[in-house]
Amino acid sequence: MRIKEHPILEFNPGKKVKFTLDEIEMEGYEGEPIASALVAAGVKVLSRSIKYHRPRGFFCAIGKCSSCLMKVNGIPNVRTCVTKLEEGMKIETQKGKGDFN
């Protein structure tokens, strides 16, 4: 969900872009962090812990906790909280430590 009205802030999001999460099409704004577009689209689980597969969500937003690591355009372990969303990006939830296949 996005904030509709705000007493002091004005949001000037960039261009609307389409991307996919595990092949499902979604929309977000160009230039916002990938993870922010996902949260706005209602996605809460961004990754799974390596050993016990516990769900992990958005946590620190500054690229320091590794809770948001996902596969982006085939590259694993991308910190989606500090990576900008672009048109046509292919985002995948990653299994385990991640691989390039």
Place this chain on the structure above:
Amino acid sequence: MRETDIAIIGGGPAGLSAAIYAASLGAKITLIDDGLELGGQLIKQTHKFFGSEAQFAGIRGIEIAKKLIQEIERCKNIELITNATVTGYYEDEVITIIQGADGNIMKKLKAQRIIVATGASENMLPFINNDLPGVYGAGAVQTLMNLYGVVPGNNVLMVGAGNIGLIVSYQLLQAGIKVEAIVEALPKIGGYLVHASKIRRLGVPIYTSHSLKEVYGTDWVEKAVISKVNKNFEFIPETEKELEVDTICLAVGLSPLSDLLWQAGCQMKYIVELGGYVALRDDHMKSSLDNIYIAGDVAGIEEASSAMLEGKIAGLNAAVSLGYRVDNFLELNINLRKELKELRANPLSEKVKIGLEKALIKREVD
């Protein structure tokens, strides 16, 4: 290899101020920041700042960031490397920088002086299921709602009633998000009482001597259990209360991001009043190593206003140590230190002052 006079790591208020000051003396500056945008914590802060007038009190954090960034862009001798993380420091004074979405660009930079202004990261709190999605650091909640206009969750439990907990609660309410309650383990509210009463008036209860015990949920937070705590912060049985929340916002303090300082071999010390391990420093903000300076939250958790002053001191002294000249150097140093002292002359800074005393390396000569 690229070379520069002064590499500044971190583009928050401390790093930006250091860059502007050192550049004004003529030094060649390279500023590296890993945020999506420059400005560090400032760009999320939509409230009017507290602090001294000279340090922009009464102006919103986001506006302060804009001013500093404009000034930076005007300086021809500042090179910016943004969206890039400094990952290592090597003995031959080289730092490595990783850039690009997939981290496939690596740059090496040799700098004669380094100013570390990496800020801080949020503290975690031990409670059952604290790793579930829906548990956020307060900074992340601010980023989502204040920078990108995204709702982090519908029903929030705020943990911590210091200034950050109070301010972020108020910002959540401004964004139209429900704050179910604020819990604070200490017997009294740590932040300014004006903030607390504003929030109470809006109907949010603040439970002191309470903490978060447990969170329930399968794939994300569905419920939280809070409980009273005694003087030793132990949960008191039979005092649990269930809250229907989907979001936990942790505002339980910050820890200095001092990894690079450890790696460089600076003398470090655990100082509880400053938030954790910090590098010892002299009153020029120089660490135990001659080529490394520090400024801002990494030197001790404090405020943007003090971060800017420390940044200026570090910038000035790093540039002068390289032979760049300014007429009234001694006077400038004295004035900046005086401003810092005045800023800290309030009861809320007592703790910080004790910590700073422990972290100070005394110099024989000035």
